[in-house]
Amino acid sequence: MGHGTDVTYATYRRFIKSRPAETVANIIICIIHQANYLLDRQLRRLEQDCLEKGGLREAMTRARLEVRRRP
Numbered sequence: 001m002g003h004g005t006d007v008t009y010a011t012y013r014r015f016i017k018s019r020p021a022e023t024v025a026n027i028i029i030c031i032i033h034q035a036n037y038l039l040d041r042q043l044r045r046l047e048q049d050c051l052e053k054g055g056l057r058e059a060m061t062r063a064r065l066e067v068r069r070r071p
Contacts, residue, residue: 012027
């Protein structure tokens with residue numbers, strides 16, 4: 001459950017409709033924690049990529065210099 005790429009409300013609907021409100025709240029809290037975890041990982045990766053490869057300005061400068069070097 002939740003391992004697919006197309007996870008929507010419909011994925012969890014049968015669990016939410018058949019559980020008490022407290023359980024549904026816990027399900028939603030777990031989904032929020034999963035989303036936060038994934039966002040934190042993405043931010044760490046973007047920071048690492050920026051440190052290793054440079055940011056947008058560096059990429060634009062490299063591209064501009066490359067165009068200028070071409071005959």
